[in-house]
Amino acid sequence: MFARIRALVIKEFLALLKDRATRVVLVGPPIIQLIVFGYAATFDLNHVPYVVYDEDHGSASRQLLAHFEGSPTFRLAGQVSREDQIAPLIDNQSALVALHIGPHFTRDLLLHRPAPVQVLIDGRNSNTAALALNHVSSILTAFNLQWMKEHGWHAPPALPELRSWYNPNLVSRWFIVPGIVALLTLVVTLLVTGLSVAREREMGTLDQLLVTPLRPIEILIGKALPGFLIGGLEAAVITLAVILWFRVPFNGSVAALALGVTLFLLAVIGIGLLISTLASTQQQGLLGVFLFLVPAVILSGFSTPVSNMPEAVQWLTRINPMRYFLVIVRGVFLEGADLAVLWPQYWPLALLGAASLSAATWRFRRRL
Amino acid sequence: MKRRLGALIRKEFLQILRDPSAIAIAFVMPASLLFLFGYGVSLDARHVPVAVVVELPDSDTASFVAGLAQSPYFEPQSFMDVTTARAALRQRQVEGILWLRHDFSRRLLRGDTAPFSIIVNGVDANSARLLEGYLQGVWQNWLQQRARTSGQPFAVPAYSTDRIWFNPALRSRNYLVPGLIAVIMTLIGALLTAMVVAREWERGTMEALMATPVTISEILLGKLLPYFFMGMGGMALSVVLALSLFAVPLVGSVWALSAASALFLLVALGMGLLISTLARNQFVAGQLAVIVTFLPAFMLSGFIFDIGSMPAPVQFVTHVVAARYFVSILQTVFLAGDLWPVLLANSAALAVMAVIFLGLTWRQSRKRLD
Numbered sequence: 001m002f003a004r005i006r007a008l009v010i011k012e013f014l015a016l017l018k019d020r021a022t023r024v025v026l027v028g029p030p031i032i033q034l035i036v037f038g039y040a041a042t043f044d045l046n047h048v049p050y051v052v053y054d055e056d057h058g059s060a061s062r063q064l065l066a067h068f069e070g071s072p073t074f075r076l077a078g079q080v081s082r083e084d085q086i087a088p089l090i091d092n093q094s095a096l097v098a099l100h101i102g103p104h105f106t107r108d109l110l111l112h113r114p115a116p117v118q119v120l121i122d123g124r125n126s127n128t129a130a131l132a133l134n135h136v137s138s139i140l141t142a143f144n145l146q147w148m149k150e151h152g153w154h155a156p157p158a159l160p161e162l163r164s165w166y167n168p169n170l171v172s173r174w175f176i177v178p179g180i181v182a183l184l185t186l187v188v189t190l191l192v193t194g195l196s197v198a199r200e201r202e203m204g205t206l207d208q209l210l211v212t213p214l215r216p217i218e219i220l221i222g223k224a225l226p227g228f229l230i231g232g233l234e235a236a237v238i239t240l241a242v243i244l245w246f247r248v249p250f251n252g253s254v255a256a257l258a259l260g261v262t263l264f265l266l267a268v269i270g271i272g273l274l275i276s277t278l279a280s281t282q283q284q285g286l287l288g289v290f291l292f293l294v295p296a297v298i299l300s301g302f303s304t305p306v307s308n309m310p311e312a313v314q315w316l317t318r319i320n321p322m323r324y325f326l327v328i329v330r331g332v333f334l335e336g337a338d339l340a341v342l343w344p345q346y347w348p349l350a351l352l353g354a355a356s357l358s359a360a361t362w363r364f365r366r367r368l
Numbered sequence: 369m370k371r372r373l374g375a376l377i378r379k380e381f382l383q384i385l386r387d388p389s390a391i392a393i394a395f396v397m398p399a400s401l402l403f404l405f406g407y408g409v410s411l412d413a414r415h416v417p418v419a420v421v422v423e424l425p426d427s428d429t430a431s432f433v434a435g436l437a438q439s440p441y442f443e444p445q446s447f448m449d450v451t452t453a454r455a456a457l458r459q460r461q462v463e464g465i466l467w468l469r470h471d472f473s474r475r476l477l478r479g480d481t482a483p484f485s486i487i488v489n490g491v492d493a494n495s496a497r498l499l500e501g502y503l504q505g506v507w508q509n510w511l512q513q514r515a516r517t518s519g520q521p522f523a524v525p526a527y528s529t530d531r532i533w534f535n536p537a538l539r540s541r542n543y544l545v546p547g548l549i550a551v552i553m554t555l556i557g558a559l560l561t562a563m564v565v566a567r568e569w570e571r572g573t574m575e576a577l578m579a580t581p582v583t584i585s586e587i588l589l590g591k592l593l594p595y596f597f598m599g600m601g602g603m604a605l606s607v608v609l610a611l612s613l614f615a616v617p618l619v620g621s622v623w624a625l626s627a628a629s630a631l632f633l634l635v636a637l638g639m640g641l642l643i644s645t646l647a648r649n650q651f652v653a654g655q656l657a658v659i660v661t662f663l664p665a666f667m668l669s670g671f672i673f674d675i676g677s678m679p680a681p682v683q684f685v686t687h688v689v690a691a692r693y694f695v696s697i698l699q700t701v702f703l704a705g706d707l708w709p710v711l712l713a714n715s716a717a718l719a720v721m722a723v724i725f726l727g728l729t730w731r732q733s734r735k736r737l738d
Binding site: 019022025029033036037039040041042043044045046047048049060064088090091092093096105109114115116117118119120121122123124125126127128129130131133134136137138140143144147148151153154155156157158159160161162163164165166167168170171172174175183187191195199282283285286287289290291293294295297298299303304305307308309310312313316317330331334335341 | 514
């Protein structure tokens with residue numbers, strides 16, 4: 001039996017690798033995507049363009065604006081001298097934020113009277129706008145504390161000390177980049193397995209396979225193993241790149257991650273093979289892969305948190321292997337989570353794998 | 369020529385009708401995906417579980433904590449001491465801790481600055497940052513309220529008055545749903561065409577078509593037009609869903625929206641045609657379609673990750689992602705209105721891409737005729 005499966009696996013690998021285009025598709029894009037997406041995927045604001053409409057030009061406004069100029073989050077995009085110059089700049093996205101300082105700003109502050117700073121912001125991307133407002137408010141707080149000290153105001157009655165665990169500087173790349181391990185492993189494994197049976201069926205070579213002494217289950221194992229090996233290899237390479245290239249701290253154990261990768265691959269292969277046995281043409285197979293892949297990525301917690309979804313959609317994500325694997329990858333990388341902490345993620349993955357693999361086997365037997 | 373083109377289009381339509389998967393791709397897929405994602409994709413946190421540790425409760429701490437309970441962002445949970453709260457944070461029962469130490473009120477009364485701690489789980493840095501922001505908002509409200517009620521001479525020097533344009537409630541759905549439409553239409557466009565031409569090559573019917581008097585442009589037009597109209601139908605369906613179900617405002621004109629969508633569909637279909645012409649094999653065409661359409665549209669279009677925050681080389685790469693221009697157009701037309709500088713610049717880029725993709729497909733197909 002092992003000799004037969006081995007022969008089939010070798011045949012599958014040859015079929016995948018002898019085609020230059022397939023070879024390129026499996027090796028090139030994941031590496032390029034890791035690099036490009038790794039740098040692209042960030043929620044942290046950098047160089048947010050802002051314009052200043054300063055009617056005051058006093059010492060206080062200069063001091064406040066110096067705080068903005070010193071911040072790496074913001075980039076001065078220009079000064080305006082009339083209020084109606086602001087709107088076009090925000091409209092065509094040359095500025096995200098406009099700061100309007102009124103004519104009596106310095107005078108009011110020197111008289112110990114609070115003075116407003118009007119902040120206009122482009123809310124088209126609400127997440128960027130919310131984060132930018134947070135940054136504006138912390139810059140204002142820093143300016144205020146300095147001003148209060150230097151000009152004898154009463155100190156504020158309470159001040160927060162901020163601390164964040166696992167990711168002290170709140171670098172969102174540390175959250176997203178480990179997720180790319182899950183994303184690219186999912187894509188590659190689905191592509192390898194999702195069309196495999198349908199292709200043989202369409203080309204008529206499935207019948208040839210069936211007249212060999214191979215049993216149906218052996219054929220399926222032969223189809224599953226290449227996906228497992230290629231997916232596992234890509235996961236390992238990408239994980240190494242995340243640690244060595246992107247310098248994301250790896251606090252957990254390799255064993256906890258390896259167990260997660262194994263269970264995740266089994267679940268994805270099961271789903272891929274199930275799609276492949278359900279489809280009668282490659283076109284249907286591809287459609288099936290898309291119909292699974294796109295929701296699996298978007299509703300996984302990869303970019304937007306699962307906890308923000310409505311109950312019904314959250315419930316639906318329970319059949320998404322990527323959801324569990326993302327928690328495992330991020331937990332192992334950042335929190336140093338061990339097997340015990342991740343147990344609630346492992347068993348649903350194992351269950352999904354068992355269910356989808358047996359469904360694929362059952363479908364395949366019946367289709368014969 | 370018109371008659372030949374008509375016959376080709378009729379043939380394509382008959383094929384579409386016989387294999388309903390194209391209709392499923394054009395209509396069922398965008399509607400169901402948008403329905404699912406419109407609900408599922410949100411960056412607005414609500415009812416975030418937060419541990420509240422008050423070591424010595426009194427009226428000052430009570431007024432502070434009350435601000436937390438009133439906010440829709442939080443679901444405060446009381447903990448007796450910070451050790452149990454930390455354990456809860458570690459086990460992900462809470463996302464953050466607000467910790468008022470036993471000397472909080474004493475130092476307030478003495479007139480010192482009383483420190484208090486905000487601890488967040490930083491794994492999801494974006495959510496953590498927003499949580500910090502919300503918690504600091506509670507603090508600032510409390511400061512103002514306290515200054516008013518106690519009559520203490522506390523005032524901040526500079527305070528901000530915010531005016532948020534285009535999306536005053538900062539509803540993330542308002543910008544995510546238009547972005548989702550762009551991502552979904554990228555998929556639909558590529559899927560509709562990517563497999564079609566590859567199928568003709570693989571089955572050998574392309575040679576048969578070429579033996580007839582139709583020209584290569586007619587074959588391409590015959591492929592393009594039926595799918596173009598189906599794609600526009602899917603697009604219209606998505607817009608209706610966005611407006612009716614997700615209550616996204618449409619500030620701009622339907623006219624601008626349709627024109628931009630038509631242009632974008634030409635690019636998406638052109639890309640699909642080019643992929644299938646180059647691959648000539650459904651397996652590879654399918655794989656390429658996944659890799660060059662969905663993932664870049666998802667990651668590099670500005671749909672969710674702000675392009676302005678990416679490093680310069682990556683920003684440069686995003687210029688070849690057609691969805692980038694469409695996302696920008698859709699977010700602007702939906703939320704801000706017909707702002708011509710934004711619309712024209714992005715449409716020009718789309719037009720250039722359409723010409724490149726369709727031109728390359730045309731050249732590539734003609735070459736193979738020899």
